[in-house]
Structures are given as structure tokens and as C-alpha cells.
Amino acid sequence: MISDLFTATVIMGIISSGIRLATPYLFAGIGEMFGQRSGVLNLGVEGQMLLGAFTAYFVVLRTGNLFLAVLAAIAVGALMGLAMGFVTIRLQATQGIAGIGFYLFGMGMSNLLFQKLIGVVENINGFPIIKIPLLGDIPVIGEILFQQNLLVYLAFLLVPTAWFVLNKTTLGLKIRAVGENPEAADSLGVSVVGVRYFTVILGGILSSIAGAALSVALLNVFQQNMTAGQGFIAVALVYFGSWRPFGILAGALLFSMVNALQLWIQVLGIPIPSELAVMMPYVLTILVLTLSLSKGKGPSALTKAFEREG
Amino acid sequence: MKNLFKVLSVLLVLGLVLAACTPAEPEPSEPVVADEPLRIAIVTPSNINDLAFSQSISDAMIALKAEMGDKLEYVYSENLFVVDDAAAAIRDYAQKGYDIVIAHGSQYGSSVQEIAPDFPETVFAWGTTVDTFGLPNVHAYEAASDQGGFVNGVMAALLTETKVIGVVGPIETGDAKLYIDGFVAGVHSVDPSIDVRVTYIGSFSDVALASEAATTHLSAGADVLTGSAQMVIGAIGKAQEAGAYWFGTQADQTSFASDVVVASQVYHWEVILREIFALRGEGVMGGKTFSANLENGGQVIKINDGLGLDQAVLDKANETIQGIIDGKVTIP
Numbered sequence: 001m002i003s004d005l006f007t008a009t010v011i012m013g014i015i016s017s018g019i020r021l022a023t024p025y026l027f028a029g030i031g032e033m034f035g036q037r038s039g040v041l042n043l044g045v046e047g048q049m050l051l052g053a054f055t056a057y058f059v060v061l062r063t064g065n066l067f068l069a070v071l072a073a074i075a076v077g078a079l080m081g082l083a084m085g086f087v088t089i090r091l092q093a094t095q096g097i098a099g100i101g102f103y104l105f106g107m108g109m110s111n112l113l114f115q116k117l118i119g120v121v122e123n124i125n126g127f128p129i130i131k132i133p134l135l136g137d138i139p140v141i142g143e144i145l146f147q148q149n150l151l152v153y154l155a156f157l158l159v160p161t162a163w164f165v166l167n168k169t170t171l172g173l174k175i176r177a178v179g180e181n182p183e184a185a186d187s188l189g190v191s192v193v194g195v196r197y198f199t200v201i202l203g204g205i206l207s208s209i210a211g212a213a214l215s216v217a218l219l220n221v222f223q224q225n226m227t228a229g230q231g232f233i234a235v236a237l238v239y240f241g242s243w244r245p246f247g248i249l250a251g252a253l254l255f256s257m258v259n260a261l262q263l264w265i266q267v268l269g270i271p272i273p274s275e276l277a278v279m280m281p282y283v284l285t286i287l288v289l290t291l292s293l294s295k296g297k298g299p300s301a302l303t304k305a306f307e308r309e310g
Numbered sequence: 311m312k313n314l315f316k317v318l319s320v321l322l323v324l325g326l327v328l329a330a331c332t333p334a335e336p337e338p339s340e341p342v343v344a345d346e347p348l349r350i351a352i353v354t355p356s357n358i359n360d361l362a363f364s365q366s367i368s369d370a371m372i373a374l375k376a377e378m379g380d381k382l383e384y385v386y387s388e389n390l391f392v393v394d395d396a397a398a399a400i401r402d403y404a405q406k407g408y409d410i411v412i413a414h415g416s417q418y419g420s421s422v423q424e425i426a427p428d429f430p431e432t433v434f435a436w437g438t439t440v441d442t443f444g445l446p447n448v449h450a451y452e453a454a455s456d457q458g459g460f461v462n463g464v465m466a467a468l469l470t471e472t473k474v475i476g477v478v479g480p481i482e483t484g485d486a487k488l489y490i491d492g493f494v495a496g497v498h499s500v501d502p503s504i505d506v507r508v509t510y511i512g513s514f515s516d517v518a519l520a521s522e523a524a525t526t527h528l529s530a531g532a533d534v535l536t537g538s539a540q541m542v543i544g545a546i547g548k549a550q551e552a553g554a555y556w557f558g559t560q561a562d563q564t565s566f567a568s569d570v571v572v573a574s575q576v577y578h579w580e581v582i583l584r585e586i587f588a589l590r591g592e593g594v595m596g597g598k599t600f601s602a603n604l605e606n607g608g609q610v611i612k613i614n615d616g617l618g619l620d621q622a623v624l625d626k627a628n629e630t631i632q633g634i635i636d637g638k639v640t641i642p
Binding site for chain 1: 356357359360361389476479482507508509510511512513515516517519521522523525526527529530540541543544547550565566567
């Protein structure tokens with residue numbers, strides 16, 4: 001039975017499911033990483049994703065315009081990020097609690113708006129599959145990697161882009177300085193408040209796009225609480241990936257592929273109770289986290305509010 | 311580092327819990343005042359338009375409201391997956407003097423057991439279950455969803471060409487498990503060699519994972535799919551893309567994907583609620599167990615006429631339904 005898993009169909013299936021499932025984690029996780037590298041922990045990701053998912057779905061349902069939908073999701077995400085920034089940076093509220101508050105707000109609000117504005121679930125036409133010329137024609141690999149929708153490509157392009165911004169630009173240097181030693185950064189003339197607002201708003205935008213990726217690119221429906229905890233997994237993946245974009249990519253792919261693997265285990269009738277199978281990705285994540293924690297060290301100023309002395 | 315690990319553990323647990331449940335969002339509606347109508351309050355675990363379990367009780371109330379007009383008024387609190395919040399709502403409705411409080415979720419049992427003795431003038435109806443706790447003011451109701459599952463399974467067996475059928479389930483329990491077990495039995499009653507593959511995704515709300523489960527079934531060769539609970543909208547979408555047949559349960563899912571939905575098992579709780587209303591008129595406040603099934607019309611197989619199915623398939627479906635009603639077909 002176990003040997004059934006090592007066939008081309010299963011392996012291709014696991015990789016392509018893994019890529020789709022990883023897409024929202026990449027957007028949300030990279031967004032969260034920028035916030036945390038500057039010292040802000042945002043636990044409201046799940047709520048931002050839900051509002052983004054609803055907004056994009058609603059715009060497509062009413063206008064059919066996919067790019068307008070993503071723009072609207074970006075605007076809503078920016079607003080949510082701005083609000084989170086105001087509460088945690090300006091008012092210096094405890095970040096963890098504020099984040100939970102924004103999560104509940106996003107969930108309740110997306111649900112309320114869905115009830116009042118739409119009511120019944122309908123299918124929409126989301127982002128179509130784009131086959132990349134030449135690369136998409138490569139047998140097997142082309143089918144898995146180069147026949148996806150636009151938001152999947154963008155999610156994977158975001159990883160090297162984020163790495164470049166964080167490590168090779170002045171902006172990235174400022175973000176890291178603010179997260180490690182805000183007082184020193186401040187004394188060198190870096191606006192700690194400005195940088196943190198920037199990263200938290202960017203995080204809100206990317207979380208919102210993560211939600212939109214679900215509702216208008218991968219699933220083409222909206223349902224209350226459809227993110228089902230993915231926003232929290234994205235936060236965990238930032239720790240998993242030791243606050244590095246490629247680490248987050250590895251974590252997102254591992255978690256998603258193990259999830260795809262457990263589906264195949266059930267489909268092939270390998271006798272493992274379904275309760276144990278669905279636990280696999282979570283157990284594996286906990287294991288990797290436990291083993292890797294000794295190496296990873298978070299930004300020193302993470303969760304610490306900044307107030308200029310004197 | 312210790313603290314960091316604590317934070318992480320909490321996050322993971324939270325993620326796991328959220329993956330499995332739909333948190334609360336109480337939104338009680340205000341009742342309309344009329345001349346002493348029957349006042350009903352309903353508590354549901356998900357949205358009343360979820361195309362699934364919660365919608366089934368809402369549709370029943372809409373039907374009863376159409377029949378009874380001003381003689382009936384009802385309010386609901388939806389989306390109460392968190393049992394503590396549901397318990398607060400149930401107690402609140404009882405205190406406000408509603409005649410019948412319907413706790414529409416098997417997870418609400420302990421709440422009903424605790425609250426009902428405090429309000430002997432209120433009828434509590436709890437489903438889906440068979441347990442009334444021996445309390446004089448608690449009715450229990452359930453659906454024989456294995457019956458509808460069996461009929462769907464028989465039709466699915468006649469429609470599959472690849473002899474592989476996929477099932478997308480939520481958590482291996484309750485109504486979903488009953489339906490799925492009945493479905494598998496139905497398929498095998500026609501052809502035991504058909505491979506029915508069942509996946510439980512461990513969540514009632516993870517649309518993305520339900521969608522991937524359907525994709526996995528399809529790439530493993532399935533050409534007919536079914537599934538239970540509200541997250542299956544993700545799976546129906548994939549069936550539609552692949553042109554695979556879909557069998558629904560808990561609500562008529564034809565409207566969502568009219569080109570692939572073959573049949574849906576639909577609950578008509580109004581059949582049972584009418585009895586509960588009548589009993590209350592006679593002064594019987596509880597103690598009875600009701601079952602919505604094909605025989606009493608509490609359960610109906612809604613076939614999608616637009617699909618142009620073979621007459622042979624329709625005949626076999628009707629024969630099976632009649633057989634179950636007559637007791638000639640038994641579900642193992």
C-alpha cells in the first residue's frame with residue numbers, strides 16, 4: 001500500500017497541490033515577516049485575509065474585473081494595516097492582544113458584509129490559468145510549475161523580491177535596524193515609527209492579497225471563515241523560517257505538501273485513521289520548530305513598543 | 311527562547327483549533343410583535359445560508375412561516391460553533407419566554423441538558439441526536455441521512471465509468487459519517503467492485519483543503535464525487551471544472567453547480583417541527599425522539615432535472631427509495 005505513494009501521478013499531485021496550498025501562506029507569511037523584522041507582531045493576519053478574500057470576491061461578483069478586485073483588496077488590507085499600526089505603534093497597545101482583536105474584527109466584518117451584501121454562495125470566474133510559453137511545454141515539470149494562475153506566480157516571485165529588499169536595499173537595512181535596536185536606529189535619524197507603519201501596512205496588504213488568492217484565484221468562492229486558521233499558520237511559518245523569505249518558502253511548501261500527502265494517504269486507502277492523517281502537517285511543523293528553535297533568533301525588539309527618550 | 315516557544319505552541323494550537331471550527335458571531339434578530347403567535351428561537355452552528363446543515367433548519371422555518379403566517383414568529387442566532395456562546399443564546403431565548411427553543415447542533419447537548427430544567431414552560435428541541443436526557447421538556451430529532459446517502463450511492467454506482475468514486479468528508483462523526491457510510495453501502499449494493507475512496511479533511515470550514523481533496527480524488531481516477539458539510543463548496547467547484555458528477559446532502563446544491571449536481575439529499579425538518587408544535591398544543595412538552603426519513607418526508611432526494619439522466623438511473627433511484635420506505639431495502 002505504502003508503495004502506491006511512489007508513482008508519478010501521486011508525486012505530481014502532491015507537488016501541484018502543495019504549490020496551490022502554499023500560495024496564501026507565502027503572501028501572508030512574507031507580509032508578517034516584514035512586520036516582525038521591524039519589531040511588530042501582527043496576529044490579525046487571519047482577519048486581514050478574510051476581509052481581503054471577501055472584498056476581492058465581492059468586486060468580482062459585481063464587476064467581473066479581477067484587477068479591480070485585487071486593487072480593492074490592497075486598499076482594504078492597507079486600511080487594516082494602518083489601523084493595526086495606529087493601535088500598536090501610536091497608542092502602543094500590546095501587540096498580541098491587538099492582533100487578536102483585529103482578527104476577530106476581520107472575521108466578524110467579512111461575515112456580516114457577506115450576509116448583508118451577498119447572502120448566497122455563487123461561483124465566480126477567477127484568475128485563469130496562464131501557461132508560460134516554452135516552459136509550460138516541458139513535460140511534467142512544465143505542467144506543475146508553469147501552468148498556474150497569476151497570483152500563484154506572484155506569490156513565488158515575492159520570495160526573492162522580499163529577500164532582495166530586506167538584504168540589499170537601504171529600506172531593508174532600516175527595517176532590520178528598527179527591529180534589532182530601535183534606539184540606535186533612531187539616533188542615526190531613521191524614523192522608527194515611519195518604518196514600522198510601512199511594514200505593518202505592507203503586511204496588511206499582503207495578507208489581504210493572500211485572502212484574495214483564495215477567493216478569486218484558487219477557489220473562486222467565498223464562505224464565512226474560509227481561511228480556517230491559515231493566517232495563524234502563516235505567523236507560525238515566520239518563526240519556522242527564522243524570519244527569512246526562503247525559510248518561509250521552505251516552511252510553506254513543507255506544510256502544504258505534507259497536507260497534500262495526507263490526502264493521498266486517505267485516497268489510496270492506506271490504513272491510517274483520518275484523525276491522525278490530518279494531524280501530520282501540524283505535528284511535523286511542531287517537530288521542525290522544536291528542532292530549529294535553538295538556531296533561530298527573532299528580532300530583538302519584536303513586540304516591544306518604541307518611545308523616544310527625553 | 312522559552313517564551314518564544316510558548317508563543318509558537320499557542321499559535322499552532324490556535325491554528326489547529328481554528329482549522330476545525332467556526333468561531334462565534336452571535337447576531338440575534340429582533341422578533342416582530344403580533345397577536346400571541348407561536349414564538350420559536352433557533353440556534354445554529356454555521357450560517358443559515360451555508361447550503362448545508364444550518365440552512366436546512368432555516369428552510370424549514372421559511373416553509374412553516376409561509377404556512378402559518380402571523381401565527382408563527384421566529385428568530386435565530388447563527389454561526390454559534392462555540393458551545394459556550396450557543397449556551398448563552400439558548401438560555402437567553404428561554405428567559406425571553408420563547409415557546410420553543412431549537413438547538414440545531416449535536417454539540418449543544420450538554421447545554422440543553424443543563425438549561426432545560428430551569429425553564430419547564432419552554433420546549434427544547436435538540437438535534438441531531440436521539441437523546442432527550444429523560445427530561446420532560448426536551449425533544450430530540452435526527453435525520454436518517456444514511457437513507458439518502460444510500461440512494462445517492464446507488465445512483466453514483468450506475469453513473470461511474472472509471473469505477474472509482476471519491477468522498478470529501480469533514481470530521482469522521484455525526485450526520486456526515488452517517489451519510490457517508492450510507493453512501494458507501496449504496497454504491498456497494500450495486501457493484502461491490504467499485505472503489506469508493508473516503509477522505510476526511512479534519513475541518514468543517516477549510517474550503518481550500520476540501521478543494522484539494524476533490525482534486526486528489528479526480529487525479530486518482532474518480533469520476534463521481536460526493537461530500538458533506540459546508541466546506542464542500544470548494545470540492546463542488548473542482549468537480550465542475552473536471553466535469554465530474556456531484557452528489558449533495560443537507561441542502562439542494564443544484565443551484566450552485568447545475569451542470570454536475572445529480573441529486574441532493576434534502577432535509578425537511580418542518581415535518582418534525584409540525585409534530586412538535588402539535589404536541590405542544592396538547593400539552594406534551596418533550597420526551598420524544600423524531601427521525602426525518604424518506605418515509606415521513608422529512609428527507610427527500612432532490613434530483614436535478616436539468617441533467618437529462620438515463621431513465622434507468624431514475625427508475626433505480628425511485629425503486630431504492632420505495633424499497634427503503636417499504637422496508638425491503640435494508641441499509642447495513
